[in-house]
Amino acid sequence: MQVLNKWVQTTETEMAKEVQQSHMKRSEQSLMRNRLLRKHLLTSLARLAVTLCVGAGVIGLLEGWGGPKALYWCVQTVTTVGYGNLQLTSTASKVFTIFFIPIGVAVGASTMSSLASIPLIKQRAKAERRVRG
Template sequence: MSCCTKPSRCPVPVTLVLLVVYFCYLLLGATVFWALESEAEQDLTQNIQQEKWELLQNLTCMDNRTLELFIKFIVQVYKQGSSLLGNGSSLETWSFPGSFFFSVTAITTIGYGNLSPSTTGGRIFCVFFALFGIPLNLILLNRIGQRMLVLVQRSADVLGRRVGRKKTVTFFSSSCAVMAGLLLFFLLPPILFRGMEGWTYEEGFYYAFITLSTIGFGDYVIGRNPEMKYPNWYRNLVSVWILFGMAWLALIISLCINLLENSRDVCLCCRRKEGDKKEHELIDMTLNGHPPSPLQEDADSTSSTGKSESLD
């Protein structure tokens, strides 16, 4: 026996490494967007206030051309993430928390449409950031969804061994995972949105679904009310909610796929057992000297033909 043995290598948790890389990538994107867009946002805010006062002082009546220019100005301001309401911009769209939230919505392909980079450097960086960030996001979501699925399956196996009813426990565990996800990602967040945004519960639930499903209409977006003072943790918390909520949806999709595959296997197994049972009955009848009637032979031949086609 050798006096010295090779030390066993500790397995590297791939999911944890992906999670660290994912958040580091988001921090990198938030830092770059913050550096490129924050100064432009301040200049835009000053120009907004100046344009407002000039319109109020000089344009007492507007013709059609002036009105069209004003509407285009409002649309441009909205796309750049600023607001014409109030005496100043308290949104801080391109602050670090705002830039981090924009990074999350970019690589998760939500894309509300109410915000986009206005500088040339910000647009070029956004292209490359999304080019590498979207595949990274898909890999991480798939990984987290698989880990959640493994956790549910292991819990079902442990409870199934103790109870002795594996199918019932598996269905119960899957139902608990679905209900827990509905509670954490759809039923509780609207309460937070109602307190922070002033929305109704129905509007908060609508925003949660549109966001996690990556539809992203942009009619409801957090942190866009200039009359509200949002804490820094608010957008970061919503970013984490988006990440794990989309991973939970991936888990639900995996559970549905497994359910469909299991139901298909059960149907094929039942059909095979029924065909084998009929074959045994025919053999027993022949051995006992009671051959099947012509109608029975036609029915059995039809069932055997259908069985061979299903097996093929």
């Protein structure tokens, strides 16, 4: 009987350790997921900021516009709003725009996609936690 009691106590202790380790693994996985998500989002935002700054710098130089006006044009272009209130006058800026628009729109769309995916990723993680118990 003592052997059986000792075995039960040992088994319970081992099970408790396993449960604690699995909780630690889950929280570590959650932390890693959050870090990766944050890193991905910051990288995406940095890519957008660099694209806007480069575009604004080049257009500002080619058109002779100040920083705010050139940045305003870039944001309009990347978001595909295009109010039409700023017209490009030089041929060089128009040629630059031919290459800037596809790149800028792709970077902007990628950033918006990253931002929009955050609630979905969190909701999925929450659902996975509920399923696991």
